[in-house]
Amino acid sequence: MSTAHPPTAAEDFAGYLRAYHADAFDGTDPIDEVWSRYHLPDGEHQVNGRNLDRKKILDGIRSRRSLGAPYELYIHEVIVEGRTAAARYTIGTTMLWKVQSATHVTLFAELAEDGRVASTTGFSSSRPGWSGPGGEDPFDAAARPAPGTAIAPPPAAGAEPxxxxxxxxxxxxxxxxxxxxxxxxxxxxxxFHTPDALHHVGGKLMQRSAVLKALEEGRKHGHSYPVEVHRSLREGNRFAARYTTSRDGKPSRSQEILAFGEFADDGRVKLVRFVLDPGYGAA
Structure with a gap:
C-alpha cells in the first residue's frame, strides 16, 4: 500500500526518505509510478561517480522489491538549505538473526519547484553488519536548530569570515x-577546530593527536591538497559540503568527498565527518 499523502522532499526530506523507501520496497504500486511520485522523471542521478539512467534505477528497485525481505531505515542526518538537501542514512536488510546487509548512503539532492527531487549525487556502499543504527543517535527533526541560529557574532566589514x-x-x-x-x-x-573536536575520516574516528600526526606525515612528504567545493549548505550549527581535493593538484589523484559537520558556539568545528568515495583507489 502506498503512503497516504506522502510528503515531498522539499516539505520534509526525512519524511520523503521514509515514504519513498516504504512505497518502493513494500508497496504494490508500479515502480515507475513510485519513482515519479517523488522524483522528476528526467532527473540526473550519480552514485559513486557513475551516472544512473532511469532504466537502471527502476531495475534496481524492482530487484530489491522482488526479494520480499524486511528492511530497516536508519536516518542519521539531514541538512536542508533552500532547495538543496544532504543526508546520511543506512538501509539494513536482515540476513541471519541480527546480522544484516547494511547499505550506507550519503547524498546531496537538488529539489525541484514542485517539491520533488530533481537530481542527486552521492555514495553508496554495502557490507554485513549488526542490526541497529550502528552506534549513532537516530535523526530527530524536532531537535534541529532553527535555520537562523546564531553561533558566532558576524565579522566586521572586510574581515575574513x-x-x-x-x-x-x-x-x-x-x-x-x-x-x-x-x-x-x-x-x-x-x-578551525575545538581541542576536543572529533574527526571521522572514511569511517575511522580520529581525535586531535591523530589528526596532528596525519598532517605532519603529509607535510613530511611535501604534499598539498587544493580544494574545489562544489556545494555547501548550512542549517543552524550544522553544515554539509561536497568537494573534490587532489594530492598536489594532480587530476589523477583527485577524490570526491562529502563532509558533514557541526560548529561550536565560538565558530570552530567540534565534529566533522569526511565520507570518502568508496571507489577511490580502485583499479
Missing amino acids: TPAQDPTHYLRAYYTAGYDPGVPVAEAHDH
Whole structure:
C-alpha cells in the first residue's frame, strides 16, 4: 500500500526518505509510478561517480522489491538549505538473526519547484553488519536548530569570515593551513577546530593527536591538497559540503568527498565527518 499523502522532499526530506523507501520496497504500486511520485522523471542521478539512467534505477528497485525481505531505515542526518538537501542514512536488510546487509548512503539532492527531487549525487556502499543504527543517535527533526541560529557574532566589514559562517571557507582554509609548513600544525588544527573536536575520516574516528600526526606525515612528504567545493549548505550549527581535493593538484589523484559537520558556539568545528568515495583507489 502506498503512503497516504506522502510528503515531498522539499516539505520534509526525512519524511520523503521514509515514504519513498516504504512505497518502493513494500508497496504494490508500479515502480515507475513510485519513482515519479517523488522524483522528476528526467532527473540526473550519480552514485559513486557513475551516472544512473532511469532504466537502471527502476531495475534496481524492482530487484530489491522482488526479494520480499524486511528492511530497516536508519536516518542519521539531514541538512536542508533552500532547495538543496544532504543526508546520511543506512538501509539494513536482515540476513541471519541480527546480522544484516547494511547499505550506507550519503547524498546531496537538488529539489525541484514542485517539491520533488530533481537530481542527486552521492555514495553508496554495502557490507554485513549488526542490526541497529550502528552506534549513532537516530535523526530527530524536532531537535534541529532553527535555520537562523546564531553561533558566532558576524565579522566586521572586510574581515575574513569565520568557519561557522562559511563551510566553503572552512574547508579551503583548513586544507591550506594544514599542509603549509610555515604554519605550526597545532595552530592549523586549533584555529578551525575545538581541542576536543572529533574527526571521522572514511569511517575511522580520529581525535586531535591523530589528526596532528596525519598532517605532519603529509607535510613530511611535501604534499598539498587544493580544494574545489562544489556545494555547501548550512542549517543552524550544522553544515554539509561536497568537494573534490587532489594530492598536489594532480587530476589523477583527485577524490570526491562529502563532509558533514557541526560548529561550536565560538565558530570552530567540534565534529566533522569526511565520507570518502568508496571507489577511490580502485583499479
